[in-house]
Amino acid sequence: MMLAVLQYALYILLLIAAAIPLGAYIGKVMNGEKCLLTKLCTPCEKAVYKLMRVKSDEQMTAKKYTVSVVVFLAVGFVVLFLLQLLQGVLPLNPQGLSGVKWDLAFNTAVSFVTNTNWQTYSGESTLSYLTQALGLTVQNFVSAATGIAVLFALIRGFLKVKSTGLGSFWVDITRIMLYILLPLNIIISLCLVGGGVVQSVKPYEKVDLLEPVTILSESGTEIITQQIVPLGAAASQIAIKQTGTNGGGFFGANSAHPLENPNAVTNLIEMLSILLIPASLCFTFGRNVKNKKQGYAIFAAMLICLIASLSVIAVNEHLATPQLAQAGSVDISAVNQAGGNMEGKEARFGIASSATWAAFTTAASSGSVNSMHDSYTPFGGMMTMLLIQLGEVVFGGVGNGLYGMLAFAILTVFIAGLMVGRTPEFLGKKIEPFEMKWAVLVCLATPAAILIGSGIAAAVPEVAQSLKNGGAHGFSEMLYAFSSAGGNNGSAFAGFNANTVFLNISLGISMLFARFLPIVGTLAIAGSLAGKKKIATTAGTLSTTNGLFVFLLIFVVLLIGALSFFPALALGPIAEFFGSIS
Amino acid sequence: MNSIKQTLPRAVLLLLLCTVVCGVLYTGVVTAAAQIFFKDTANGSIIEVNGKKYGSELLAQEYTDEAHMWGRIMNLDTATFKDENGTPLLYAAPSNLSPASEEYKALIAERTEKTRNANPDMKDAPIPVDLVTVSGSGLDPHISPAAASYQVARLAKANDMTEKEINDIISKCTTKKLLGVFGEETVNVLKVNLMLDGIL
DSSP states (O other): OHHHHHHHHHHHHHHHHHHHHHHHHHHHHHHTOOOTTHHHHHHHHHHHHHHHTOOTTOOOOHHHHHHHHHHHHHHHHHHHHHHHHHGGGSSSOTTOOOOOOHHHHHHHHHHHHTTOOOOSSOHHHHOOHHIIIIIIIHHHHHHHHHHHHHHHHHHHHHHOSSOOOOOOHHHHHHHIIIIIIHHHHHHHHHHHHHHTOOOOOSOOEEEEEEEEEEEEETTEEEEEEEEEEOOSSHHHHHHHHHHTTOOOOSSTTGGGSTTTSOSHHHHHHHHHHHHHHHHHHHHHHHHHTTOHHHHHHHHHHHHHHHHHHHHHHHHHHHHOOHHHHGGGTEEOSSSSSOOSOOTTBOTTTHHHHHHHHHHHHHHTTOOOOSBOGGGSOHHHHHHHHHHHHTTSOSSOSTTHHHHHHHHHHHHHHHHHHHHHTOOOEETTEEOOHHHHHHHHHHHHHHHHHHHHHHHHHHHOGGGGGGOSSOHHHHHHHHHHHHHHHHTTOOOOOTTSOOOSHHHHHHHHHHHHHHHHHHHHHHHHHHHHHHTSOOOOOOTTSOOSSSHHHHHHHHHHHHHHHHHHHHHHHIIIIIHHHHHHHO | OHHHHHHHHHHHHHHHHHIIIIIIIIHHHHHHHHHHHOHHHHTTOEEEETTEEEEETTSOOOOOOTTSOOOSBOOEEOSSOBOTTSOBOBEEOOOOOOTTSHHHHHHHHHHHHHHHHHOGGGTTOOEEGGGGSBOSSSOOOEEOHHHHHTTHHHHHHHHTOOHHHHHHHHHHTEEOOBTTTBSOOEEEHHHHHHHHTTOO
C-alpha cells in the first residue's frame, strides 16, 4: 500500500519537475526570445512566412484572429471528412478498408478538429494507414496548436496597452509547431518506439493460436486457429495524441491496448505527456504576463482539484465493490498483485497507474484511457465524469484549459469585487460588462452543451438501445457520452454504442458548440482587454495571487460545475452506488 | 466576407504544409527509425520459433487446457477480422460492464466456481482478482504473480513437473516493477505456456 502511495506521489512530482522548465521554454518561444532551437528553426520559420506571404510582426484584431482560427479549422474539417469518405480508393490501405459512412465521418472529423477525439469506431477495423497519418495525425497536431495559439492571443490581451493587435495566428501556429510540438513529439515517439510501441506500415500479422478456439456460428461450429495482430504507424500518432491532449486511440482500446502501451516505461511517458503541456502553460502564463505568482496561483488551484479527485478515484478503485469481492471468495488484497477493481484494467498497470491516468485524462481534456472507465466503481467513475463536467479547467486541454480557467478567474474577481464593493480588475485590467458577458458564456458553454445534449438524448427512444448496462449505470453511460463531447474530452463509458446517425450528429454538434464558443469568447475578451489602459496596483487592489484567491477560484469552479450537474449525477452514479450497497 | 477570402488561401496552404510535415515527414522519420532500430517490437513483438509464428508476446490468447496457465478472462471478438478465406481471426474487447450490478455479481460467482473447480488443490483460498475479471483491452497478455502462484499446483500435476520447475518458469517470464515503483509486477502467460510446451 505504501508503494502505491509513493507511486501516486512520484507521478505528481515528476509532472511538476518536467512542467517548470518546459513552461519557461514555451514562454521564450512565444515571445520570440532566443531559445535552444532558434538557430535550427529560424530558417524554416522564415521559409514558411515567405511561402504564405505573412509578415512575422503582423498584428491581427480579435475579429481577424477569430476568422483565421475558424477558417483554418473548417479547411481541416473538409479535408479530414473527404479523406475518410474516399479512403477506399486511396493508397496506403493494405487491409482494403472501405470508405467511412457519412455520419461517422462527420462525427470523427468534428471530433479531431475540435481536439475532442471522441471515437465511435475502432481505428484498426475502420481507418486506413493513410487516413490515420495524413488525416488524424495532422489534426492531432493542428488542433492542439490552435488551442495554444488562442491562449497566447489572450495573454497578449492582458499585456498590451491601448492597442488592437493580438499577434498573428499564422505566426503563432508556425512557431508552436516548429519549436514546441514537433521537437517534443519526435523525442516522445522515439522513446515510445524504443519502449516497444508498434510503428509499421506493413499489413496486419496473422499468428497461430496455442489453443484453437471453437465458436458457434451460423453454419454450426467453427474452429479458429489464428489471431490477428493489428499494426500501423502507431507510436508517432500516440505521442501527439498524448501531448496535444487529443486522446484518440490508434487502436479501439486506446492506451489500454498492449500494442499501444506495452509496459510501465511507455505508460509513464504517455501518462506524464497528458498533463505536460497544460501544466507547463500555467508557468508560461505567469512568466509572460510578468507575474509569476499569478501562474503559481492558477497552477495551485488546478493541482488541488486534481489531487482531490485522484484521491477519490484511487480509494474507490482499491476498495472495489462487494459484487466483485464475493464475500471474500475473490482476493482483492494488494498482496503479490494490484488487487482492487481489476475489471477493465490491465495487469501491468494495476490500480495506481490506471487511477492516476483516469484522473489526468479527464482533468486534461485528453480522453485517452489505459483502463475502461465504464467498469469503474460508481464513485470512481463519477469523479472522472465530474472532472470533465467542471469545464475541462483542471489543467484542461492544451491552451483551452488555461483560457477556460482564466474565464473562471475573471468571474471570480468579479464576484469578489462585488463582495468588497470595488471595481473588479485582473492583472491590471479593469473587468467590465463586456468581459463579464463573454466570460460567463465561456464558463457556461460546457455545462450547456452537456445538459442540453443529454437532456434531448434522454428523450429520444432509440438512444436506449445504445446502452450496454441497465438502470442507473445505463444513464451514466449516456451522460458520460455527452459530457465527453461537451467537455471536448473524448473518453467514453465505452459500452455505449454511439455509432448511430442521431448520436454521431448530436454529439458532433455538442463538440462544435463547446469548442467554438469559448474560442470566440476568449478572443473577444482578449481584444477588449488589449484596448484598455493598465491600472496601477494599489493597496486597495484585490490580490489574485494569494491563498484566498486560490480558494475562491476553486469555489467558483465547483459552484458552477458541480452544482449544474448534481441532479444528473444523482440519477446516475450516486443512485448506482446506493443500489450496490443495499 | 472579404477577410475570409484573404484567409482561405493561407489556411489551405498552412494545412498543406502541416500535412506534409506531420503526416508524411514526421510519421516517415519515426517509422524509418523504428524499422531500423526496433524491428521486432515495432512489428508487433511476434514470437517466431523455426519459422512458425506462435503469437505476439503482447496479445493474450485464450487458454482452457489444464496443462496451460490461464490468463485474464477474455471477451472474444470473432466478428471484426477475417482472413482471405472468410475464416474468423481471434481478437478481443473489454467488457465495459459495471462492477456494481447484480448481473455482474452472478457472472463473477460463476467464474469463481469454474476457477475453483479447476484448481482443487487450492481448496477455499480466495481467487486472485485477475483470474475472474476482463482487462481494459480484453487482450491483456499478463497476470499478477498472485494469479500465477494460484495455478502452480495444477500446472505441476498436469505437466508432470515439480512445483519448483513451474515456479522457475514463472520467474523467467516475470517482469518486475519499473525502478521498483512504477506499474505492477506481471507474468507473461503466453511465454509461460510456450515454455511448458517445450517450444521456447
